[in-house]
Structures are given as C-alpha cells and as structure tokens.
Amino acid sequence: MxxxxxxxxxxxxxxxxxxxxxxxxxxxxxxxxxxxxxxxxxxxxxxxxxxxxxxxxxxxxxxxxxxxxxxxxxxxxxxxxxxxxxxxxxxxxxxxxxxxxxxxxxxxxxxxxxxxxxxxxxITAVGITEPGAGSDVAGIRTTARRDGDHWVLNGTKMFITNGVHADLYFVAAKSGPGKREVSMFIVEKGTPGFSVGRALKKTGWLSSDTAELVFDNVRIPAANLLGEEGKGFYSVMKNFQTERIALAAMAVGHCTRALDLTLDYVRQRQAFGGPLWDQQVIRQRLSMLDAKTRAARQFLYHCAWRVTQGHDIVQDVSMLKALTGELVNEVVSACQQFHGGMGYIRETAIERLWRDARVLAIGGGATEVMLEEVAKRY
The missing domain is CATH 1.10.540.10 (Acyl-CoA dehydrogenase/oxidase, N-terminal domain)
Structure with a gap:
C-alpha cells in the first residue's frame, strides 16, 4: 500500500x-x-x-x-x-x-x-433508483401521501443493493407537487404492502443481492419521515458525495489489487524464452497504469480531506467518480489481457475483477452524468 x-x-x-x-x-x-x-x-x-x-x-x-x-x-x-x-x-x-x-x-x-x-x-438499504430515475432524483415517481398519522407509499424501486436481505430501508418518494419535493422515509422489512418484486441477476457483484422493490399502499407511521418533509432531494444529493467517494475508493482499490496480481503473474509466466516481464511493452504499460492509479489515489484522499475541511466538493467528487470509474476499467482490462487465456477463466481473481469493475462507471452516477456535473460548475 x-x-x-x-x-x-x-x-x-x-x-x-x-x-x-x-x-x-x-x-x-x-x-x-x-x-x-x-x-x-x-x-x-x-x-x-x-x-x-x-x-x-x-x-x-x-x-x-x-x-x-x-x-x-x-x-x-x-x-x-x-x-x-x-x-x-x-x-x-x-x-x-x-x-x-x-x-x-x-x-x-x-x-x-x-x-x-x-x-x-x-442491515440497511437505500431506495432511490427507479426504472425511469437514477441520478435524476427529481424524476422519482414513487409517491408518499399523508393520511392522518400515516404516510402511504406507492411505487417501484430498481437496482437496490441489499434489497432482498436488508432489514431497514431509507426510501425516497415524491411528497408534493414540486419537481424537487421529495421526502425520505424509514420502511421496515415486513411492512404490509412492501415486497421484493424480484431478485435481479447481474453480470458482476455476484455475492451482493440486488432487487426490485414494490410499494403497494404501504402505510408507515408519520414518525417514519426521515428529516424535513419535502427536503429529501437535498439530503440525497448531499449523500451522493459520500457514496461517490466510497465507489471511487472501491475503484482505486481494485486498480491496486489488479496491478499487484498482474505483476506477480507476468514475472512468473514463461513465454518467448523468458518471463513476460521481459517484454518491454508489458513493463511500460503496467508502469503507466500504476502511475495513473497512484495519481487517482492522491486525488481521492484530497477529496476526502476537503470534506473534513468543510469545502464544497461536488465538482471535485464528480471529477473523481468519472475518473476512477473509467480508470478501473482501463486498468483491469489491461491486466486481464496480460493474463492471456487464464484471464477469461471464472476461477481466477482477475476475471472476477474484470466483471465487477464494469459497473463502477455506471452505478452511483454514470461517467457522462458526472462530467455534466463538473461542466455546469465552471
């Protein structure tokens, strides 16, 4: 490290x-x-x-x-x-x-x-993403209607990690007519009308359960409103920064691990009369990927430090998420290539990293969305 x-x-x-x-x-x-x-x-x-x-x-x-x-x-x-x-x-x-x-x-x-x-x-999960709304939080269609001492939730959430096996869900829903009039609610597992529509099968992240959630006239106590009514949009946007730093850390960790695995492999793998490490193109490619990873890691830690100093970090974190989401795919793909045929075999760690890395340029804010967040702040 x-x-x-x-x-x-x-x-x-x-x-x-x-x-x-x-x-x-x-x-x-x-x-x-x-x-x-x-x-x-x-x-x-x-x-x-x-x-x-x-x-x-x-x-x-x-x-x-x-x-x-x-x-x-x-x-x-x-x-x-x-x-x-x-x-x-x-x-x-x-x-x-x-x-x-x-x-x-x-x-x-x-x-x-x-x-x-x-x-x-x-164990907790967060229900924000919907079939038609991911990073576009204002596009949420799940509704919350006040009924006396309760709120009534209706709608569907999609791609919810921990969705099947969580005990406690923090759910975003439209609670008024305004475009950003979103509130957050606490929903316990087993609440009548709340169900897992289906467990979703994914290309990677196989040991994480991912679900579609269905809210069919789910009545929850008014006390389960989380934060201020109508202010959930801003709560979600604030927490996106914590989420994106965590995903960037995941990406950088994968880059580091993939490079370590590949350096070990190319030093041992014999081809063309010697170890693969003797091939100049491989040495230079891995060196450049390591340089990019180390630079991204310093930026990652700088963003977290800025959080501790109370700075506005939306532009920095959006840059970071876009950068690391693309970088991890570049690094892991190249490392898999240098493993040759073994890099495509399910029992190898590099193949698993390759599958799992892909979603890091999508989940938590796709690269294109992140770059728009950067651009509109210039």
Whole structure:
C-alpha cells in the first residue's frame, strides 16, 4: 500500500484490522457467496462487532466519531478484496444507506435503530433508483401521501443493493407537487404492502443481492419521515458525495489489487524464452497504469480531506467518480489481457475483477452524468 499525504498511524492500524478480517472471514468463503448470491448475515454481524460499521457515527450509539479520511481508509482497505459483491454489500450499509439516518434522523429514530445498524444486527438499504430515475432524483415517481398519522407509499424501486436481505430501508418518494419535493422515509422489512418484486441477476457483484422493490399502499407511521418533509432531494444529493467517494475508493482499490496480481503473474509466466516481464511493452504499460492509479489515489484522499475541511466538493467528487470509474476499467482490462487465456477463466481473481469493475462507471452516477456535473460548475 502506497503512503498518502494524509496518512496517520491510526489509519494503518485500521488497514491492518480490515486485512485480517478479509483473510480470516472473507477470502476463504466468498466463492460460495458468489454462488448463493448474498453475503451471510453472521459475517456482517462480525464486522459490526469488530467496530467497522460505525466509524463516523456518534459514540453514544457505538460509533467511533472518526472523520471522512478514516472512513475512506476503511473503504479502500476493504476494496483490496477481489470479491466486489461482498464489498458493495458492506459499503451500501456503511456509506450509502445508513448515513441518511446519521445525518437526518431524529433522536428518537437514532435511539430506535442506530445501535443495531452499527452492531451489524440491522442491515440497511437505500431506495432511490427507479426504472425511469437514477441520478435524476427529481424524476422519482414513487409517491408518499399523508393520511392522518400515516404516510402511504406507492411505487417501484430498481437496482437496490441489499434489497432482498436488508432489514431497514431509507426510501425516497415524491411528497408534493414540486419537481424537487421529495421526502425520505424509514420502511421496515415486513411492512404490509412492501415486497421484493424480484431478485435481479447481474453480470458482476455476484455475492451482493440486488432487487426490485414494490410499494403497494404501504402505510408507515408519520414518525417514519426521515428529516424535513419535502427536503429529501437535498439530503440525497448531499449523500451522493459520500457514496461517490466510497465507489471511487472501491475503484482505486481494485486498480491496486489488479496491478499487484498482474505483476506477480507476468514475472512468473514463461513465454518467448523468458518471463513476460521481459517484454518491454508489458513493463511500460503496467508502469503507466500504476502511475495513473497512484495519481487517482492522491486525488481521492484530497477529496476526502476537503470534506473534513468543510469545502464544497461536488465538482471535485464528480471529477473523481468519472475518473476512477473509467480508470478501473482501463486498468483491469489491461491486466486481464496480460493474463492471456487464464484471464477469461471464472476461477481466477482477475476475471472476477474484470466483471465487477464494469459497473463502477455506471452505478452511483454514470461517467457522462458526472462530467455534466463538473461542466455546469465552471
């Protein structure tokens, strides 16, 4: 692992802790999870018990009150695994879903839910994306209608990670006539009218469950409104920055891991009278890809540092997401190429990384959407 400008001894301790957890709890078992399509709950509970699910949350609920840099260290260390389905299962819980409760939840809501979220006893998902609305949050069609002491939700959500096996869902819905009049709601699993429409089959991220969610006259207590009524659009947009930094960390972690695997392979693989490393074109290509990865990593850490300083980071993070989403596909594709035929065999880590990398230029904001976010801020 290369050192960054912002590293501390505590960061290295966290990296070591995550590496031990991956070696003990994940790598020996994750092939089975790829086949079954989800990560066992007991593994997630052990992560919570290890203190890895509440790094940025309040200590009174079991959190560590760490900063955005520490949270980034966790995401990047986690992404040294070659099982991205496991990684995204965790990062959706820690960086994409539960932050809505952390940022907007009332004292009563946090008292009710946050301890179990941090302990890994309650796993979370976030319901924003719909068949016709992804990054375009204003295009959400799921509705929330006030009815006395309840809200009634109707609509469909799509591509929801942890959608099948989560316990607690943070759901965005139109709560008024305005284009951006969106509110966030807490929906518990098992609420009448709330169901998983179907589990979705994907090309990659095989050990993460992904679902279509259906809300058919789902009645929830008025107390389950998360944050201010009609202000959910801004809550979602704010949390997109945390989500995109986490995805960028995932991309950079995959680049680093793919390069390490490929350097080992080309030094051992014999061809044309010697190791592949003796071929100048391979040495130079890997060197350039490593240079790009190291540069992206420094930008990643700089963005997280700017969060700790309270800066407006939307343009920077949009650049970062676009850059790393494209870079991980460039790096992993080249690394797979240098593995030759073995790079196309399902049992190899590089083939899994290649499949899993593709969605990082799509999910959490496609490259084209990110570049528009950059351009309109010049």
């Amino acid at each position: 290369q050192i960054t400008l912002y590293d501390t001894p505590e960061h290295q301790t966290l990296r070591d802790q995550v590496a031990r957890f991956l070696a003990r709890e994940v790598e020996p078992h994750a092939d089975k999870w790829e086949e079954q399509g989800f990560v066992p709950r007991e593994v997630l509970r052990r992560m919570g018990q290890a203190g890895l699910f509440g790094l940025m949350y309040e200590s009174e609920y079991g959190g560590a009150e760490a900063d955005a840099l520490t949270n980034l260290v966790f995401a990047e260390a986690l992404s040294q695994s070659t099982y991205a389905g496991f990684i995204i299962t965790v990062l959706v819980h820690t960086d994409m879903a539960s932050p809505h409760l952390h940022h907007a939840g009332s004292a009563a809501q946090k008292e009710k839910y946050l301890r179990k979220v941090i302990a890994g006893e309650t």
